[in-house]
């Protein structure tokens with residue numbers, strides 16, 4: 453099972469259920485604090501440790517970790533902020549027998565454990581706390597946030613005054629949106645996940661490596677998946693998408709309206725009049741249609757989009773087609789079955805009002821179009837209309853290059869054409885896209901990505 457992603461409330465519910473099933477909050481805190489201590493010890497290498505402990509259970513984890521580290525012989529000081537509030541945090545603080553100072557008096561130490569605030573942060577950090585925390589992080593050689601960096605909104609990933617430059621974050625029990633959604637995700641540093649014995653389930657999870665099987669023994673090119681990519685004003689973008697589709701497992705790719713160039717295996721069909729597209733799409737063997745990359749935004753583009761939307765095939769809508777739809781997207785797409793869209797942040801904002809953070813905004817967009825939304829970016833979110841969501845955890849910032857989105861759209865169309873539903877196909881596409889980027893190495897050109905797709909697929913068989 454892929455790793456679940458839980459909101460702060462869902463994590464609390466999971467903890468409550470674990471307690472109802474026989475454990476105690478104190479035992480959970482003991483496990484969490486030990487995980488923090490183990491992670492810190494791995495990197496401390498004998499250097500002095502400063503633990504910042506806040507008033508809640510995040511601080512409680514910090515006191516437990518401090519006690520364990522001190523027992524193991526580490527030099528530990530706790531800088532406390534506020535009085536411990538919950539019974540478990542009060543007990544953890546009482547059990548701490550080492551030196552405690554006020555946060556305002558804390559001097560930098562090489563190893564820093566940030567246990568000020570976790571999932572209970574309810575408002576932005578006070579300015580003086582944020583300044584002190586930042587200066588201690590800046591001065592530390594290794595800094596570890598307990599559960600989440602102090603000063604991020606767990607559920608939306610908003611930055612509420614968190615420090616920049618943390619070395620690592622140890623997520624407790626499950627990932628939360630803040631570990632994956634920007635800007636909080638970028639503030640976490642290296643991400644570790646500790647099992648604290650709380651069974652966590654939910655309808656959101658991280659995108660995991662796909663598991664594929666080779667084509668069946670009796671496969672033939674059309675049953676492998678026939679993709680039609682519709683080209684428009686800037687045919688290069690559609691070419692990139694078509695090449696990605698044929699390298700991503702589709703059996704047959706038609707590029708309608710542009711000459712494909714290489715590879716020759718892509719079949720070119722001319723589109724004189726936009727109405728020619730209706731004839732090309734009148735084919736039951738088609739597994740998926742892709743429209744949008746380089747489509748243009750003129751009357752011809754609109755006419756092609758109308759025909760694609762009216763077709764009976766699974767449809768990926770990307771790029772210019774999304775801009776053409778704009779605020780009409782829900783109204784135009786919801787009545788149509790089997791649809792996915794792949795907006796970047798700008799295209800998303802042209803179609804949908806933004807709700808409470810990227811994850812919830814994407815889920816609400818998916819409901820609005822009654823289809824799958826792949827909301828791109830370093831923190832790509834895939835959302836389905838039934839409330840399921842998957843978020844990218846593997847990343848390559850080298851994907852921020854022209855044409856890389858066209859490639860993703862082509863991969864998505866191919867995966868859908870192989871028979872996977874759009875929610876699954878989109879997760880596969882995001883994973884293959886990033887994996888191909890990693891295989892391509894630094895500073896690749898989007899044209900090169902497709903060549904690495906077969907190897908990425910090979911890792912999943």
Ligand SMILES: NC(=O)C1=CN([C@@H]2O[C@H](COP(=O)(O)OP(=O)(O)OC[C@H]3O[C@@H](n4cnc5c(N)ncnc54)[C@H](OP(=O)(O)O)[C@@H]3O)[C@@H](O)[C@H]2O)[C@@H](O)CC1
Nearest residue numbers: 467480481484508509510569570571572573574575576599
């Ligand atoms: N539940 C469990 O079983 C387990 C939980 N675990 C751990 O608990 C963490 C969640 O703990 P938590 O819910 O106590 O919240 P936490 O983040 O420590 O802070 C809340 C306190 O801060 C205060 N406060 C909030 N914002 C503030 C601000 N800007 N500036 C100042 N104060 C502010 C707030 O006060 P209030 O909002 O009421 O004024 C409250 O007193 C979780 O991340 C994990 O580390 C693990 O031990 C495993 C078992």
Ligand SMILES: Nc1ncnc2c1ncn2[C@@H]1O[C@H](COP(=O)(O)OP(=O)(O)O)[C@@H](O)[C@H]1O
Nearest residue numbers: 796828829830848849851852854855856857858
């Ligand atoms: N900084 C980044 N880190 C990881 N992936 C990124 C980053 N920037 C962009 N991407 C990915 O690269 C692709 C860019 O798509 P898009 O913006 O549509 O580009 P284009 O229109 O040039 O093809 C998306 O899949 C996006 O998720």
Ligand SMILES: [K+]
Nearest residue numbers: 569598600602
């Ligand atoms: K923290």
